[in-house]
Amino acid sequence: MTFWKKASLFMTTALLALCLAVPAFAAGLTVKTSSISEDVVNVAVPYIAGSRGGSEVDDKVNGAVFDVIDGQLEALLPAADRPAFKASHDKGGTTSSRLAYHxxxxxxxxxxxxxxxxxxxxxxxxxxxSEYEIKSASPRFLSLIQKTTTYLGGAHDNVVWTTENYDLATGNPVTLEDLFDPAADYKTRLTTLIGWQQTGVARLKQHMTGRAGAVVKPVQVTGNELFYVDKERNLGLVFNPGEIAPVSEGVILYDLSLNDFADLIKL
Known part of the structure; x- marks a missing residue:
């Protein structure tokens, strides 16, 4: 049985009694914050306890979450300093050791x-x-966004969002494809939904400002996009600055209602 079916509650009969993989926030899972301020570096990172898979899964997921932000920090170090730091500091395999390394x-x-x-x-x-936003959390599933902004000289700062989704029974990452039935053509559906949003937003901007907005490239969903699932069980796709529009447009989000793809989800 898939984590979608195990984790979700039945929707109302008006919504065809469909069930989803992502339950609303539930008791049992604790999301804590590692918040560290060191002069010019200020970082907040979530870590969990109480997952369905127990402490081993907690450690596995927390390690993966810290790998994301620690990888970003390590990339900022001079190339000559990285090996020396790693050689003198052990990440370990537990949450406590990862907190100390971080x-x-x-x-x-x-x-x-x-x-x-x-x-x-x-x-x-x-x-x-760097800060984070929990989009949904339960003992079975975790979805979050880590938002990092750096300024190391130049004309502007650099913004990078990363999304992370985990099955908290196994600790494994959840992919976009995992959310849908194997036979479902979800890529075409999501591509169409985003296209409609892009057309609508462009039309509204033209009406409100009297001029065309920045050019946003059409999105062709591949399954490798950054995504999250919110507590209402809707889907969001994330595109970082410069990915589909000029950097000045910032992060671009497309929020897609469950009602528009519920017939394709994995039950």
Missing amino acids: KELVKFTSDSVRKANSEVKTAASWYVR
């Missing part, structure tokens, strides 16, 4: 960024900030 990495990255900033002439201070 804390030391944030401090090391802050020192590195501050030092690099002091060696260049710039009026603006460099910084790294």
